[in-house]
Amino acid sequence: MAESMLLLVFCLLLVAGAIIKTERQKASDANVARRDAELTVEQLTKEVRIKAEEAQNSSERLAELEQRMRLVTASGQEREALEKEWRELVKARDTLKRFEAQGLTPEAIADAREILDRVREVGIQTTDAQALEDRLRELIRAEKEQANSQPHEWPPIINLSEAGGYFFKSGSAELDEQFTAKLQGPIAADIAQNLERYDVDIIEVIGHTDEQPISRTGSNLDKMIIEVVDGERSITSIVPADNAGLGMTRALAVVNVLRADPRLSKATILPMSGAQLVLPGDKLTVGQAGDVEARRRIEIRIRRRNEG
Incomplete structure (x- = not known):
């Protein structure tokens, strides 16, 4: 088994x-x-x-x-026309083959046109290809330098205080001849150099005051400020009723001088008021009454425009 x-x-x-x-x-x-x-x-x-x-x-x-x-x-005239048409067709065919060999398809050209439209939107001329290339390289270089910059390499704050002889009389926003000459000369030159160096386009002019109260009950700042900005009235036509208005009036006086300088024509110059709140050295006041020349000053800050 x-x-x-x-x-x-x-x-x-x-x-x-x-x-x-x-x-x-x-x-x-x-x-x-x-x-x-x-x-x-x-x-x-x-x-x-x-x-x-x-x-x-x-x-x-x-x-x-x-x-x-x-x-x-064909007849003689027709033959000439046909020969011309044929030469154009052959030329077009050869050009098309050459474009295709270089990757220049209709889609690629459409993409390139979209890129050029975006470049024009930011105000860069595109008619000169070499100039466009140089400008783009310059912008890329500036962006890399800014990304790698240290804090001390950012645009400086230009203080126009008593240290340089730039201070206002108590309660006044008028500029004396010496102050105006320096604004038009070395100060404007310094600002223009920094605009170029740091590739920025905003100039902030900040007017400051001391803490002496202004004994006026009425102000025409709201009515006059636009006309002063437009150059239709002088800075002396503004009558502020408080230190905030006085600081703005001082800033406007300096702005009007700077706006007239062709070296700064591409920048936007903004007047601002720090009133009596900010001490020299960017410190908030805790109360310092009295006639203090060092506080009747102008600060100029330079920065890049906020996109929005």
Whole structure:
């Protein structure tokens, strides 16, 4: 009985081995057939591409032959017109092939036009390609320098205080001749140099006062300030009723001088008032009554415009 069972198991193993061998052969044959099919598809694809190119060339040759036949049968005037048209078509075809070889597709040109439109929107001229390239490189360089700059490399605050002889008389916003001359000369030159150096476009002029109260009950600042800014009235026409108004009036007096300087014409000059609140050195006052010349001053800050 045991021998019969062993014989049966042996026979089953032989059958299983034969089945496995057959399946492996089928799998091998299938892989070979798949590779052959892939090679065939690749070859057919290549042949189709070649045939398409040949068809395109044949179409172009046929068009050329048709054109030549038209030239042969046409009159003199018609032949001249056809020859001109044909030369233009050939030139256009050669130009198109040259553009395509350089990657200048209609889509690429549309993208480039969109970029140029954005460049024009920020006020950069695009008619001179070299100038545009130089300007973009300059902007990139300035941006990198600003990103890597240290705190001491940011635009400075220009203090016009008693240290340089620039202070106002008590309760007044008038500029004396010496003050005006220095604003028009070395101060404007210093501001212009810093505008260029730091690539900024905003000048803030801040007027400060001491803490002496102003004993007026009425002010015409609201009515006159726009006319003074527009140059229609002098700074002396403004009558402030408090230190906030006096600080603004002093700032306006300096702004009007700076705005007249062509070196600063590309910048926006903004008048501001610090009133009596800010001590020299950017400290908030805790109360310092009395006549203090050092506080009747102007500060000029330079910065980049806030995008918004």
